[in-house]
Amino acid sequence: DAGITQSPRHKVTETGTPVTLRCHQTENHRYMYWYRQDPGHGLRLIHYSYGVKDTDKGEVSDGYSVSRSKTEDFLLTLESATSSQTSVYFCASTGTGAPRDYGYTFGSGTRLTVV
Amino acid sequence: GESVGLHLPTLSVQEGDNSIINCAYSNSASDYFIWYKQESGKGPQFIIDIRSNMDKRQGQRVTVLLNKTVKHLSLQIAATQPGDSAVYFCAEIFAGYKLSFGAGTTVTVRA
Secondary structure (H helix, E strand, O other): OOOEEEEOOEEEEOOOOOEEEEEEEOOOOOEEEEEEEEOOOEEEEEEEEEEOOEEEEOOOOOOEEEEEEEOOEEEEEEOOOOHHHOEEEEEEEEOOOOHHHHEEEEOOOEEEEEO | OEOOOOOOOEEEEEOOOOEEEEEEOOOOOOOEEEEEEEOOOOOOEEEEEEEOOOOEEEOOOEEEEEEOOOOEEEEEEOOOOHHHOEEEEEEEEEOOOEEEEOOOEEEEEEO
């Protein structure tokens, strides 16, 4: 979807290194989310943001941190990457109101491999 | 073809038949429920939503049914086409904006 982009699309990194994934949206959406997707687990929420500088933990937040200094950008940082963090990461955003009107639009994903 | 609950991960359906994908949700306080379609290598794509105070909603070739008594959601796809082959997820929204997903059902359409 053109309204939300993720970068990079693919990344290979070494165990123990920090990694930052970027999500950028042009919809002026208030809410943004980071999910990871693994076989057999569907999409699991890592962190979410309900406004600039307002963030909270999801169900699998250990080892991840986030920052949102501008409405349009939501960064996910793996503080010290581990092999268990090899996954596909999706970002999403939405405004307020009915989902059909305001989004819950997803990016195309970042495939991260930790070796 | 029909799937049962979140624990039946696959559904095979003949082209032209109707598909029914089922989902059990956990949070009785959810505000909305959404069905997403995810094709290989892409992010989830919104199909249809339903508010918690409704029990049925129809879209183009799709119908979502909500049974709050048993916490059950279903997606019906009419006249299934090869382009409908994908993974389908149900998701629930609670506390206004928290979006939580089920495990997904892989639908394969047979020619």
